[in-house]
Amino acid sequence: MGGAVSAGEDNDELIDNLKEAQYIRTELVEQAFRAIDRADYYLEEFKDNAYKDLAWKHGNIHLSAPCIYSEVMEALDLQPGLSFLNLGSGTGYLSSMVGLILGPFGVNHGVELHSDVIEYAKQKLDFFIKTSDSFDRFEFCEPSFVIGNCLEISPDCTQYDRVYCGAGVQKEHEDYMKSLLKVGGILVMPLEEKLTKITRVGPSAWETKKILAVSFAPLIQPNHADSGKSRLVHLPPVAVRSLQDLARIAIRGTIKRLLHQEAVSKAGSGLKDPPRFKRRRARRRRMETIVFLDKEVFASRISSPSDDNNNSEDMEEERPEEEETKPSELKPEPPVNFLREKVLSLPLPDPLKYYLLYYREK
Numbered sequence: 001m002g003g004a005v006s007a008g009e010d011n012d013e014l015i016d017n018l019k020e021a022q023y024i025r026t027e028l029v030e031q032a033f034r035a036i037d038r039a040d041y042y043l044e045e046f047k048d049n050a051y052k053d054l055a056w057k058h059g060n061i062h063l064s065a066p067c068i069y070s071e072v073m074e075a076l077d078l079q080p081g082l083s084f085l086n087l088g089s090g091t092g093y094l095s096s097m098v099g100l101i102l103g104p105f106g107v108n109h110g111v112e113l114h115s116d117v118i119e120y121a122k123q124k125l126d127f128f129i130k131t132s133d134s135f136d137r138f139e140f141c142e143p144s145f146v147i148g149n150c151l152e153i154s155p156d157c158t159q160y161d162r163v164y165c166g167a168g169v170q171k172e173h174e175d176y177m178k179s180l181l182k183v184g185g186i187l188v189m190p191l192e193e194k195l196t197k198i199t200r201v202g203p204s205a206w207e208t209k210k211i212l213a214v215s216f217a218p219l220i221q222p223n224h225a226d227s228g229k230s231r232l233v234h235l236p237p238v239a240v241r242s243l244q245d246l247a248r249i250a251i252r253g254t255i256k257r258l259l260h261q262e263a264v265s266k267a268g269s270g271l272k273d274p275p276r277f278k279r280r281r282a283r284r285r286r287m288e289t290i291v292f293l294d295k296e297v298f299a300s301r302i303s304s305p306s307d308d309n310n311n312s313e314d315m316e317e318e319r320p321e322e323e324e325t326k327p328s329e330l331k332p333e334p335p336v337n338f339l340r341e342k343v344l345s346l347p348l349p350d351p352l353k354y355y356l357l358y359y360r361e362k
Contacts, residue, residue, distance in 0.1 A: 003052055003053025003054050003065060003066075003067070004021060004023070004053055004065070004067040005017040005018055005020070005021045005023065005053045005066075005067060006053075007051055007052040007053065008051040008052075009051065010051060011033075011034065011037045011038055011039065011050075011051065012034060013051065014038065014051040014053070014066060015030060015033045015034050017053070018033070018053075018066060018067060018070050021067070023066075023067045023070040023071055023074075024070045024073075024074070025074055026074060028078065028101050029070065029073045029074055029078075029101075031100070031137075032073065032097040032098070032100045032101055033066075033070065033073075033097060034134070035097075035100055035132070035134035035135070035137065035138065036093065036096055036097055036100075036128060036132070036134070037050075037132075038050050038051065038063075038066065038093070039051070040124065040127065040128065040132075041063060041091045041092075041093045041124055042056065042063075043058060043061070046058065053065050053066050053067050055068075059116075060114040060116055060117045061090070061091060061117055061120060062090055062091075063090070063091060063093060064166065068195070068212075068214065069093070069094055069097075071195060071211055071212055072094065072164055072188050072195070073094075073097065073098070075186070075188045075195075075197045075211055076098070076162045076164065076186055076188055077162075077186060078098060078101040078102065078162065079101070080101065080102060080103035080105070080106065081102065081103060081105045081106050082102055082106055082107075082161040082162055083106065083107035083108075083109075083158070083160045083161045083162070083182075083238070084098050084102060084106065084107065084108050084109070084160060084161065084162045084163075084164075085109050085110075085111070085160040085162070085163045085164075085180060085235070086098070086108075086109070086110040086111070086143070086164050086166070087110075087111050087150035087163065087164065087165040087166065087167070087177075087189075088111070088112065088113070088150060088165060088166035088167045088219075089110025089111060089112045089118075089121065089143070089145055089166075090112060090117055090121065090166060091117065091120060091121050091124055092110065092121030092122075092124055092125050092143055092145065093124070094164070094166075095108055095110050095121075095143035095145075096124075096125060096128060096143060098141075098143075098162075099140050099141040099142060099143055100138045100140060100141075102141035103138075103139050103140075103141055104139040104140070104141060104241070104245075104249045105141075105241070106141035107141070107160070107238055108141045108142065108143040108144065109143070109144050109145075109146070109160075109235050109236055110143055110144070110145045110146070111145075111146055111147075111148055111149075111150045111153065111233055111235070112145055112146075112147060112148075113147070113148070113149055113150075113220060114147075115147050118145045118146075118147055121143075121145055122145065125142070125143065129142075129358055129360075130358070130359065130360055131360070133335070133337045133340075135358070135360075136337055136339045136340055136357070136360075137339075139249055139252065139253070144236045146233060146234070146235060146236065147233075148231065148232075148233030149220065149222050149231070149233065150165065150219070150233070151173060151176065151219060151221070151222055152222050152231055152232055152233050153180065153232070153233045153235065154232040154233060154234050154235070157180075157234070157235045158235070158238060159179075159180060159181055159182040159185070160180060160181060160182060160185060161181075161182055161184070161185045161186075162185060162186050162187075162188075163177065163180050163181055163185070163186075163187045163188070163189075164187075164188045164189065165177060165187075165188075165189035165190070165219070166216070167190070167216050167217055167218060167219045167220075168190045168191075168193075168215070168216040168217060168218040168219060169189045169190060169191050169218075169219060170218060170219065171191070171192060173219065174191060177189060177198075178198065178200065178206065181198075181200045182200065183200050183201075183202060183203060184199075184200060184201070185199070185200050186198070186199050186200075187199075187200070188211075190214050190215075190216040193213060193214065193215055194210040194211070194212065194213055194214065195210075195211040195212040195213075195214045196208060196209070196210055196211065197209045197211055248355065248356055251356060252339065252356060255339060255342050255343065256339060258342075259338050259339065259342060340357060340360070343356050343357055344357075
């Protein structure tokens with residue numbers, strides 16, 4: 001067993017490795033991956049494996065390998081305000097990263113077969129909102145999860161701009177998956193051993209692109225043995241934001257703009273942030289190989305010849321910076337949550353401050 005990229009020591013280093021291997025290619029996707037620590041979605045006793053590029057499964061709980069999620073995020077071409085449907089939403093890790101990009105006026109729905117996994121996903125979502133400092137850098141489209149078989153979605157459900165299926169789709173279900181998509185929308189799913197991107201370019205016109213060789217566990221077929229009747233899955237209605245929510249979004253946005261203006265003003269006056277320590281990482285050569293990851297298999301990329309030629313130069317350039325750094329400065333100070341500080345300093349009643357901070361824990 002192995003990964004397409006090297007293991008990281010922490011979430012940031014895992015993302016660095018995914019960027020270096022070109023699995024993460026855009027800034028929006030990078031920001032979402034850095035904002036949510038993958039280890040937070042692991043059970044405590046398995047967290048040592050969180051920053052390896054490997055899939056993880058425990059009972060019904062399952063996480064795909066980071067390189068798979070990054071390819072999915074890039075292929076979905078996410079933008080603020082879009083609607084997203086996650087079929088087999090699992091722990092909610094992918095849905096939460098997507099929600100950071102969709103913003104407050106997007107739609108973020110997930111369908112999951114197992115009730116215990118939905119409960120787990122809700123706990124992880126609540127933990128992220130209440131405890132993560134990175135949450136305040138975004139306006140979040142909070143995911144909603146419903147239980148059911150994703151092959152039994154009610155035919156009167158709305159269509160979505162983006163759809164992802166996290167299980168192997170049999171050829172006979174391809175048209176069903178396509179029917180969930182709006183014109184102009186993108187569907188990403190494992191189809192016939194390939195991670196496939198399908199774009200709906202017209203009412204009955206499609207463009208298909210094969211992204212990566214993969215092997216997912218197949219979709220579980222509906223079981224009607226008990227009653228003989230289909231149990232239709234009804235997705236959450238697309239609700240209009242309340243005036244209270246809109247006010248919170250507007251106030252937080254205004255405070256962020258003021259903080260940005262203050263930062264620009266300080267930069268213009270010659271004040272600069274202190275340089276942060278840069279980790280020295282040995283760049284590892286990527287080989288062409290087939291990788292097996294708990295029901296997932298894919299081909300890793302081949303490095304260009306220039307990668308090997310540049311290794312020694314990169315090491316030499318970064319080494320002096322490390323040598324000049326004092327031991328006490330090896331770890332940068334944690335970033336200051338300026339939005340949180342600003343809100344807490346406002347002359348407002350505490351309940352209102354906590355509301356603006358989404359009732360964050362102190």
